[in-house]
Amino acid sequence: MLVEVLAAHLPAYTKMVVTGNRGGLPVPLTLGPSCIARVTDVAPDVFHVAPGDVVVDTSRLDAGDGDEILVGWVGLGGTGTGTGTERTDRMRTVWRDGVFAERALCAKETLVKLPGAENYPDPARLSFLPWLCIAASGLHAAGPLTGRDVAVIGATGQLGGAAVLVALASGAATVTAVGRNKAALDRLAELGPRVRTHRLTGDRAADAAGIGPVDVALDTLGATPTADATMAAYDSLRRGGTLVLVGGVRQDLTIPYGDLMHRRLTLRGSWMSDNQTVTTVWNMIRSGLLDLAAVELLTVALDDPATALDLAERTTGLAFVALVP
Numbered sequence: 001m002l003v004e005v006l007a008a009h010l011p012a013y014t015k016m017v018v019t020g021n022r023g024g025l026p027v028p029l030t031l032g033p034s035c036i037a038r039v040t041d042v043a044p045d046v047f048h049v050a051p052g053d054v055v056v057d058t059s060r061l062d063a064g065d066g067d068e069i070l071v072g073w074v075g076l077g078g079t080g081t082g083t084g085t086e087r088t089d090r091m092r093t094v095w096r097d098g099v100f101a102e103r104a105l106c107a108k109e110t111l112v113k114l115p116g117a118e119n120y121p122d123p124a125r126l127s128f129l130p131w132l133c134i135a136a137s138g139l140h141a142a143g144p145l146t147g148r149d150v151a152v153i154g155a156t157g158q159l160g161g162a163a164v165l166v167a168l169a170s171g172a173a174t175v176t177a178v179g180r181n182k183a184a185l186d187r188l189a190e191l192g193p194r195v196r197t198h199r200l201t202g203d204r205a206a207d208a209a210g211i212g213p214v215d216v217a218l219d220t221l222g223a224t225p226t227a228d229a230t231m232a233a234y235d236s237l238r239r240g241g242t243l244v245l246v247g248g249v250r251q252d253l254t255i256p257y258g259d260l261m262h263r264r265l266t267l268r269g270s271w272m273s274d275n276q277t278v279t280t281v282w283n284m285i286r287s288g289l290l291d292l293a294a295v296e297l298l299t300v301a302l303d304d305p306a307t308a309l310d311l312a313e314r315t316t317g318l319a320f321v322a323l324v325p
């Protein structure tokens with residue numbers, strides 16, 4: 001499918017991706033993991049979208065049997081423990097270029113139609129949708145959230161901020177936003193009376209007491225030097241609770257067997273999002289249940305990548321940078 005890129009989220013850690021310490025990339029390539037786009041042309045065997053449709057590109061290409069890639073980005077799912085396989089290498093050879101571009105050629109599997117998005121007043125703001133969907137997939141992996149107490153660890157980041165918005169829109173009784181950045185926590189608290197905040201102290205026991213008790217904890221942290229904040233979230237769970245991991249923590253977790261068993265806890269991972277979740281989150285936005293006005297939007301163009309990467313690195317919390325080519 002050929003698309004005209006309307007806006008693409010520039011993740012806060014994009015500079016780390018281009019400097020090479022977030023995993024290998026098949027270079028040279030055009031980066032860009034996701035965008036909002038208008039379809040301009042489709043191959044004859046494409047039936048789920050048509051020229052003129054507004055779509056989200058999720059970049060996730062799934063070969064089945066565990067081999068998945070993100071087109072134009074780092075991150076390999078499934079087998080090979082993140083290092084990839086001969087098959088993901090072949091997939092990346094064919095589908096290499098991402099969507100930080102004016103126009104892009106996309107695999108049909110990566111595009112999900114957003115019915116009615118042609119009339120959404122601010123397509124650049126909609127480019128935050130993929131992050132909301134990643135957060136939603138993680139939260140919904142713990143079951144229905146209505147009336148439950150939810151904590152988001154790393155809520156001061158973009159994925160965490162997205163998770164707070166989704167948890168509120170999904171009917172959580174309370175959402176405890178957990179992070180270090182006080183200004184970002186204060187901003188989250190302004191979202192409404194169901195939001196509580198806890199500022200991380202670095203002390204696992206104190207943090208667990210400040211976070212919980214909760215039914216669901218979602219870990220959206222970036223790379224941390226220890227697993228203490230994640231384990232504080234584990235400790236904060238009520239009996240029968242679920243901890244879902246979606247962040248960038250590259251630490252091993254020491255889970256006490258007897259404790260997990262006796263407290264009937266669930267520990268889950270979640271990676272990217274499925275198409276059903278994209279539709280669910282888009283419907284939340286479309287219906288007004290989730291208002292993107294809460295998220296600050298900064299835009300950049302294609303002409304000055306270095307400045308754009310610097311701005312993205314500084315932009316986190318309930319704010320994000322969108323590339324509008």
Ligand SMILES: NC(=O)c1ccc[n+]([C@@H]2O[C@H](COP(=O)([O-])OP(=O)(O)OC[C@H]3O[C@@H](n4cnc5c(N)ncnc54)[C@H](OP(=O)(O)O)[C@@H]3O)[C@@H](O)[C@H]2O)c1
Binds near residue numbers: 011200221225246273
């Ligand atoms: N599972 C998936 O499908 C998926 C998809 C996309 C991204 N991710 C991962 O999600 C992670 C977060 O993404 P993002 O866009 O939210 O990034 P981000 O905006 O940079 O947020 C990073 C978060 O991590 C916190 N943090 C960083 N270093 C910390 C430390 N040493 N101690 C405590 N907290 C620390 C930050 O806290 P403060 O702001 O309070 O300092 C912030 O809340 C990324 O690393 C990425 O790998 C996963």
